[in-house]
Amino acid sequence: MLDPLALAVALPLLGALLVTMLPGWSRTLGMLTALATTTVALWLTVTVWGSESLHSDLGGWGVPLGIGLRADGLAAALVAMANLVALAISIHATGYFGAAESSRKFWPLWLLLWTALNGLFLAADLFNLYVMLELLGLSAAALGALTGTREAAEANLRYLLVGLLGSMTYLLGVALLYTAYGVLDLELVAEALTPGPVAWSALALMIGGLLLKSALFPLHFWLPPAHANAPAPVSAALSALVVKAAIYLVLRLWLDLFDGIATLPAAMLLGLLGAGAVLWGSWRALRAERLKLLAAYSTVAQIGYLFLFLPLLTAAPDGDTRERLLTALVLLALTHGFAKAGFFLAAGLVQKSTGHDRIRELGGAAQSLPAATFTIGLAGVALIGLPPSGTFFAKWILVGQAIALGQWWWALVAMAGTLLAAAYVFRVLARAFNREPTPKCFLTDPRTEIPALLLAALSALAVGLAAQPIAVLLGAGV
């Protein structure tokens, strides 16, 4: 009965229903759900880490008719990151929204988004993935428009429409695969799949649709306005988690399903788009006027790094090289999740206390908001890839393997991106650290600052140092 896989999806869904029925209790019920869900998610990760991948057939129907859940190392690593970030965002949200009317609107949508995230990471069949993808898109677009401003509504309408286009394209790919093979379960499809026109069209349709959702350059146009106009906790969730979910799905399909179907030229094309994302996203982040816009463009760039790994993974021989590249990729994704969430939460606090987030006018922020500035600095360490952050290890492996596999140009892109990242982080910090009288206390608003600070510290210190256990975790299932 106590199945962590089912509970990880069912608990937030139950919580979403409860807060919808009892809006007066939304903060208490929401926090209880958040705590319970995170506990279950960590339990799940520890179980996968300790043994093997987990499977569960809901209702005992079994494949090919029933809906199944499963967790391997990759899924468990992302579930752990997503739920820790989500818990921090929940705590931050209790302070950010207070008892305002928007708090009642926030919690049902937020828990629904959480359900979709866990469901997406754990789903075992293609159609279930589609449903979770749609649920994620709908709740994310509604959450993004919570501020109620015209810009937010417009940006999120665009986000919704682009997301729908992406998921319809994905669904046609699923329909093609079902036509050809008559199964939907990921493992069964992977076994049946043979190279040919059907497999190639399905690959193009599904990955293409997901690229739109994961905002890979040049399909990123919808991301900066949508992420920069949302309330701070929502921006953090969108940039750190929702985009990551689409990328997780690209990886899942690329590694599990289309392994052997995807050719090196296709991988090269994705790598090239990734390189474009790294350079263009970093450049736009450097030129950004507003702190939240900077963070959003930095997300575009960081997504690019993840796609640089695909041509290397496709070219790499099975075994150690591949495992190491995959570990680096996951480290990068996890670090970015923690760092970007921390960055956005801190940026939200800056915006709330100064009334704006224009970088030009941030002078003295280090004195008036020491913890928030420190958070941005720590998250910056992770975004640039200074040691000992996870990004540092990931980029180290990326550069090393790119040269070893004879694709040295990706190393150049990674280094250029790192320099640009350093430039845009230091631009903010240089503004923040000019001379003003030092305040008496380090924390100005503990409930919002501490979760942000912890996230950034995790990103800068813990994920990199935990590289070994994460490698063990990935070795367990992938």
Add this chain to the structure above:
Amino acid sequence: MSHEILLTQLLYGSAGLLFFLLGVWSFISHEPLWRKLIALNIMGAGVFHVLVAVAYRGLDAPPDPVPHALVLTGIVVAVSATALALAFGRRLDREDGERTPDVHGIDDREDGTHA
């Protein structure tokens, strides 16, 4: 007889693909919100056509239930998504319906606020 059935299935499936492509074209080339939404729904209908065509398993056998279930779920998702997009559109309309009708597309003539 079975040839005719196969032909029907083929026609149905290709009509679905055609719908999908028409929808994509219309979605990309038309600016107004309601046209984009109709385009998305036509894309969806195209995918559902393909799935319904797939479900056929011969005259004597019952149709495959799985694609049917997929179509049902897909319709629910498409309806919810359309509803949310329309809600966004109404919101934008309330904010500045008269100034830039092209961005969100709902024509003001219907509610007769101006001639």
